[in-house]
Amino acid sequence: MTTVYLDHAATTPMLPAAVEALSAQLVRTGNPSSLHASGRHARRIVEESRERIAQALNCRPGEVIFTSGGTEADNLALKGIHWSRGRSRILSTSIEHHAVLDPLHWLDEHEHADVELLPVDELGRLDTDALRTSIERDPDSISLISVMWANNEVGTLQPIDEVVALAATHGIPVHTDAVQAIGAVPVDFATSGVDALTLTGHKVGGPFGVGALVVRRELEVTPLVHGGGQERDIRSGTIDAPAIVGFAAAVEASVKDQADQHVRISALRDQLVDRVRAIVPDVIRSGDPDHGLPGHAHLRFPGCEGDSLLMLLDARGIECSTGSACNAGVPQASHVLLAMGCSDAEARGSLRFSLGHTTTQADVDALVDAIGPVVERARAAGSRKGA
Amino acid sequence: MRVLAAMSGGVDSAVAAARAVEAGHDVTGIHLALSRNPKSYRSGARGCCTIEDSNDARRAADVIGIPFYVWDMSEEFHDNVVEDFMSEYAAGRTPNPCLRCNEKIKFAAVLDRALALGFDAVVTGHYAQLATGHEGMIEMPRSVAMGKAQSYGHGVLTQDQLAHSLFPLGDSVKDDVRVEAERRDLMVAHKPDSHDICFIADGDNAGWLKEKLGDRAPNDSGDIVDHATGEILGQHEGTTAYTIGQRKGLKIGRPAPDGKPRFVLDIEPVSGTVTVGPRAELRIDRIEAIRARWCGTVPSRLEGTVQLRAHGEEHRAIVTTDGTDVFIDLIDPAEGIAPGQAAVIYDGTRVVGSATISSTARVGVAAG
Numbered sequence: 001m002t003t004v005y006l007d008h009a010a011t012t013p014m015l016p017a018a019v020e021a022l023s024a025q026l027v028r029t030g031n032p033s034s035l036h037a038s039g040r041h042a043r044r045i046v047e048e049s050r051e052r053i054a055q056a057l058n059c060r061p062g063e064v065i066f067t068s069g070g071t072e073a074d075n076l077a078l079k080g081i082h083w084s085r086g087r088s089r090i091l092s093t094s095i096e097h098h099a100v101l102d103p104l105h106w107l108d109e110h111e112h113a114d115v116e117l118l119p120v121d122e123l124g125r126l127d128t129d130a131l132r133t134s135i136e137r138d139p140d141s142i143s144l145i146s147v148m149w150a151n152n153e154v155g156t157l158q159p160i161d162e163v164v165a166l167a168a169t170h171g172i173p174v175h176t177d178a179v180q181a182i183g184a185v186p187v188d189f190a191t192s193g194v195d196a197l198t199l200t201g202h203k204v205g206g207p208f209g210v211g212a213l214v215v216r217r218e219l220e221v222t223p224l225v226h227g228g229g230q231e232r233d234i235r236s237g238t239i240d241a242p243a244i245v246g247f248a249a250a251v252e253a254s255v256k257d258q259a260d261q262h263v264r265i266s267a268l269r270d271q272l273v274d275r276v277r278a279i280v281p282d283v284i285r286s287g288d289p290d291h292g293l294p295g296h297a298h299l300r301f302p303g304c305e306g307d308s309l310l311m312l313l314d315a316r317g318i319e320c321s322t323g324s325a326c327n328a329g330v331p332q333a334s335h336v337l338l339a340m341g342c343s344d345a346e347a348r349g350s351l352r353f354s355l356g357h358t359t360t361q362a363d364v365d366a367l368v369d370a371i372g373p374v375v376e377r378a379r380a381a382g383s384r385k386g387a
Numbered sequence: 388m389r390v391l392a393a394m395s396g397g398v399d400s401a402v403a404a405a406r407a408v409e410a411g412h413d414v415t416g417i418h419l420a421l422s423r424n425p426k427s428y429r430s431g432a433r434g435c436c437t438i439e440d441s442n443d444a445r446r447a448a449d450v451i452g453i454p455f456y457v458w459d460m461s462e463e464f465h466d467n468v469v470e471d472f473m474s475e476y477a478a479g480r481t482p483n484p485c486l487r488c489n490e491k492i493k494f495a496a497v498l499d500r501a502l503a504l505g506f507d508a509v510v511t512g513h514y515a516q517l518a519t520g521h522e523g524m525i526e527m528p529r530s531v532a533m534g535k536a537q538s539y540g541h542g543v544l545t546q547d548q549l550a551h552s553l554f555p556l557g558d559s560v561k562d563d564v565r566v567e568a569e570r571r572d573l574m575v576a577h578k579p580d581s582h583d584i585c586f587i588a589d590g591d592n593a594g595w596l597k598e599k600l601g602d603r604a605p606n607d608s609g610d611i612v613d614h615a616t617g618e619i620l621g622q623h624e625g626t627t628a629y630t631i632g633q634r635k636g637l638k639i640g641r642p643a644p645d646g647k648p649r650f651v652l653d654i655e656p657v658s659g660t661v662t663v664g665p666r667a668e669l670r671i672d673r674i675e676a677i678r679a680r681w682c683g684t685v686p687s688r689l690e691g692t693v694q695l696r697a698h699g700e701e702h703r704a705i706v707t708t709d710g711t712d713v714f715i716d717l718i719d720p721a722e723g724i725a726p727g728q729a730a731v732i733y734d735g736t737r738v739v740g741s742a743t744i745s746s747t748a749r750v751g752v753a754a755g
Contacts, residue, residue: 311456381503
């Protein structure tokens with residue numbers, strides 16, 4: 001059975017350039033912090049990678065702090081900036097990834113931070129009026145504002161420009177989790193005006209276990225991890241040269257191809273949505289159809305359980321996601337959909353298809369062929385009560 | 388067949404799934420999440436609700452090489468099993484939540500969903516055998532693994548449920564299953580068996596009930612009285628801590644006049660009275676039971692045996708029924724039978740059905 005992979009938002013296959021760069025470095029010896037020739041060579045590879053990423057994102061090389069991935073970068077931004085600024089409030093949105101929400105809950109519970117999660121509209125877009133009101137209530141009390149660039153479940157792009165404009169009036173730093181956005185939509189760090197930005201390797205065709213926080217030099221960040229003083233003393237730990245060079249190759253390639261891939265992938269995505277709707281007329285698409293990620297198709301199937309649909313598609317070799325957070329493997333209604341005004345049952349009856357650089361017309365055809373009988377079966381199995 | 392293997396994270400269900408694969412079935416593994424928040428019912432301890440169990444089940448499925456999913460049955464479990472457990476105790480009865488779970492969750496909600504999704508049967512790690520009896524009826528002989536006493540737990544299954552059940556452990560015994568698990572590289576080979584009620588963290592049923600029932604508890608104190616004299620012997624902190632036949636935890640300072648231990652004979656939740664007396668008073672020979680579930684043909688009168696506890700012995704009995712209510716005349720009297728428990732009825736080695744005990748009486752046996 002061939003695999004039809006429509007879950008690129010979970011992770012996307014590594015790009016050949018990334019595999020090649022990583023493999024080449026894996027067999028070389030050298031700790032980038034060592035002073036001898038092997039160390040110097042590794043150091044050069046890491047610094048060149050930093051420069052390539054800086055070039056791709058339009059930031060300064062010194063602003064790139066390598067981390068173990070998106071979750072660590074988010075934690076570093078939120079805790080590190082909150083601690084260094086020492087104010088009481090943190091503003092964010094109700095649709096952030098758990099890598100943002102959970103550190104915020106932790107800061108709220110353990111550090112007495114006053115966390116405010118601002119609402120979104122039915123398309124999943126931040127209510128900037130609510131943000132303005134919240135800021136203006138007491139701007140001096142705010143440590144930072146964190147708003148994701150694009151939502152990972154429904155794909156809605158957030159009004160980062162407006163967030164930055166509102167924050168800038170009061171000199172409040174802005175962090176954005178851009179894990180889903182890099183390589184999918186144009187992201188320009190300097191022009192955007194954000195102060196800190198999270199990205200991760202495996203979402204852009206790079207390896208797992210590596211990511212970065214891009215953070216303005218002027219902004220002080222209290223470290224979470226103490227040790228050998230690597231990464232400007234902000235993130236200690238032996239530098240993973242092979243992962244970093246693979247990561248840089250992927251960022252560079254995905255950003256370079258972004259515009260072309262956007263056209264190609266969004267056309268396939270639109271076709272997928274249209275053809276599924278022709279077969280299942282009552283399907284509902286979540287998210288902002290005009291301001292969204294190119295590869296996301298988040299669909300709600302009334303009367304179905306998302307996990308039934310997923311299982312039935314999986315049995316046919318079609319891989320997607322229920323787009324819901326997993327707690328110990330227990331499917332929970334997505335906090336994103338609940339924040340967008342869905343009921344618990346509506347939220348559970350959804351699937352996220354996410355297309356990416358390896359997606360082909362044949363993948364879309366395979367899904368379209370399968371979806372009718374799958375939805376019919378899932379409907380027969382029904383949704384749980386309350387649906 | 389396309390079959391769904393319910394995997395608890397224990398050794399039995401893992402080996403059952405592996406045997407189903409070996410038998411040539413197309414097997415998909417599922418783990419039932421019975422608590423929305425796995426920590427709210429049970430944390431750290433052994434049970435079927437922990438994250439560790441879910442991970443153990445997933446790991447076993449990976450080793451066997453089958454797809455694996457977690458099914459959220461927490462609402463169904465709470466409504467049908469946990470709520471029933473609480474309300475039965477509040478009414479002075481002693482429910483059996485495991486039977487209730489078999490009846491309402493494992494062989495009902497799960498099976499229904501499996502069939503709708505295109506599966507042909509559900510596989511479980513129960514030690515039960517199925518055989519085709521007269522007129523093509525599916526019969527369930529008592530399991531060889533009497534130690535597990537699981538045919539008691541299957542008295543609730545109907546013909547339709549049995550027709551869509553696979554019990555690959557059949558006549559195996561536990562020790563062999565553990566050896567087989569080891570041979571199959573299943574990490575759960577030496578995982579201890581679960582004994583307690585899975586949703587009660589530390590086996591402290593009384594403490595759990597007190598906390599969860601709160602204002603719904605029928606009483607929070609009352610008298611412990613002597614069955615013969617009516618004398619108040621002591622006080623208790625709520626009748627839900629007691630079950631018929633209980634000896635421990637009565638906290639009566641004075642010994643009985645004859646020096647013999649006292650047992651709980653009756654629980655009256657409205658007045659909050661717990662009646663105690665000597666062991667002989669526990670002997671009963673007549674049982675009325677409700678909510679009958681038949682595994683096949685409904686017998687109007689049967690001379691067979693009944694089992695009144697999960698690990699209890701069989702009692703010879705004459706069983707009659709009007710279809711819904713069941714009347715059991717015990718030839719061998721029983722002791723300490725609590726309303727709420729199940730009576731499972733056998734014809735020889737065949738499981739006939741079960742019913743929930745509603746009342747007990749003494750007709751032919753004399754006290755003492």
